[in-house]
Amino acid sequence: MWTALCHSVEKSDLGTVECLLQCFFYGSHSNERDAVKLETATVREIAALARIDLTEDEIETFAHQLGEVLEYAEKLQQVNTDSVPPTPFVLPLSNVIRPDEAVPGLSTDEALANAPDRQGSFFRVRAFFDS
């Protein structure tokens, strides 16, 4: 993939971002870096957590692609973050409140209008538990 990445850019008529790629993706040890494939078992586990049925082809493709992106994300380890607090959100806001006043909301029919399956005033789903 790393080779493919470089190749696709070199052959493009843009032809000028090679150094940028070196800088952003390879760091200073570009030649020592090999793509790291994720275990397919791990991909299956993540797919189960994410509730997405994947085909065998998708599992194989994602094993490569996710491995490569994660390898790239390793770059973050170069940064010293000792005693640096995390920023999950940029605004200095917390506990935004408003007066507790009743206002009109959606009717039951409006809320259910897009439901694939309904029963009366409920969303209808398959049973959660086996009997």
Place this chain on the structure above:
Amino acid sequence: MANCMSSFSDLTALSLNEASQGLANGDFTSIELTEASLDRIAAVDPLIKSYISVTGERALEQAHEADAARSGESDHPLLGVPIAVKDVISTANIETTCGSRMLKGYLPPYSATVVNRLDAAGAVMLGKTNTDEFAMGSSTENSAFFTTHNPWCLERVPGGSSGGSAAAVASSMAFAALGSDTGGSIRQPGAFCGVVGLKPSYGRVSRYGLVAFGSSLDQIGVFARTVGDAALMLETIAGADSFDSTSLDAEVPAYSQHLEQDLHGLRLGIPEQYFGDGMQTEVKEAVQVAIKQFEQLGAELISISMPHTEMGLPVYYMVVTAECSANLSRFDGIRFGHSTQAGSMWGNISATRAEGFGPEVKRRIMLGTYALSVGYYDAYYLKAQQVRTLIKEDFAQAFEKVDLIACPTTPTTAFPIGEKVDDPLSMYLADIFTISANLSGNCGVSVPCGYDSQGLPIGLQLMGPYLGEELLLQAAYAYESNTEWHFRRPVLACASGPA
């Protein structure tokens, strides 16, 4: 194929402000303006493919109402002006797909606050524009329906994810358009299509009704053909909203009334990290020329360093994938959207998501799920949030020394359709210069600053301090007023006869 130049003698070639003035003067009606826009769409959209849906009948109803409502006094400048809305923004009872099979046919029960504000101003919505699926992408090639084409060269991408809106405004199929920007999805297609693309500060514009992608990064913004048009759009949609607790309760300046500003004394920061050797030479040169023009207009150029810039991309792809994996968990085939029956509740959900989501959406959900999972959270997600703090501090320190930052919007001009589609990392690179402002929450705008040897537009990015939209727009306006790039429009061959 007939040439579409004839259409530029018609109403659609006007700027938004010119159209607004013409309506106010009684030179033409909103019905005429809307019909001209719909004719323009019918003539050129078969080539460009900006619109997922054109809501012509409703647009003409709105135009009729606008004409009837015109009083001659204190009419909103957008009254009767046709605009477009990116299809990740909810429109009540009008299909909102997010460019995904998952939401094909979905009719939102309510409208986004920005849509309500445009409605209240009397703007006419022409339709919903194409986007990468759930705004995940940089080219619109990830749309489940079709790829939008760049009006300057149909074989090239318009950028993304708001490529449909950018291309529609560039090819005069709307006077302005709404987009959303999570990592550059307004500024990057703005640059690729040669229009103004404005990402306001995080919290400046309500996101109620925007289908969530990366909640700590998403911001609704605007496309227009001039800075003044963008200013008018922003002041209409900005401001606190009780339906979005992340919208800021800060006064909204009348941006469009305060555009004229002498730039003498403006301290313009030039970050060395945004001018590496690897960029397309013509982009770098055009941006450097633009910066020189700022100096001639009185600005003081100051070299600055933003040392964590190169960490923007890895931080972004950990943060945004983690957030999207959580946000997109709502698509379960139970309450709305695509639904597949596979014999059990969990089976239905997994099958629904397998069928409804395209490859890039699956890839990002998988990556985010991994980054948030036990054992990896500290190494990826937490670490990324810590480095995000350093990127935010880069901006804070820069804005102690300078008033605005100037740099390229993108490292290259628009790339060919298909070139990066199988290569996610390469695609992600198109956003390297725009991502940091989303991570820090700052505002940014891309304005046209030249064309490369193939005639493709180049964008200059200005970034401002938090809630610094007024100064940002003033500087962009001063530049635009002293250049002619924004007058250039793509020449299109029509799909069927003259427009």
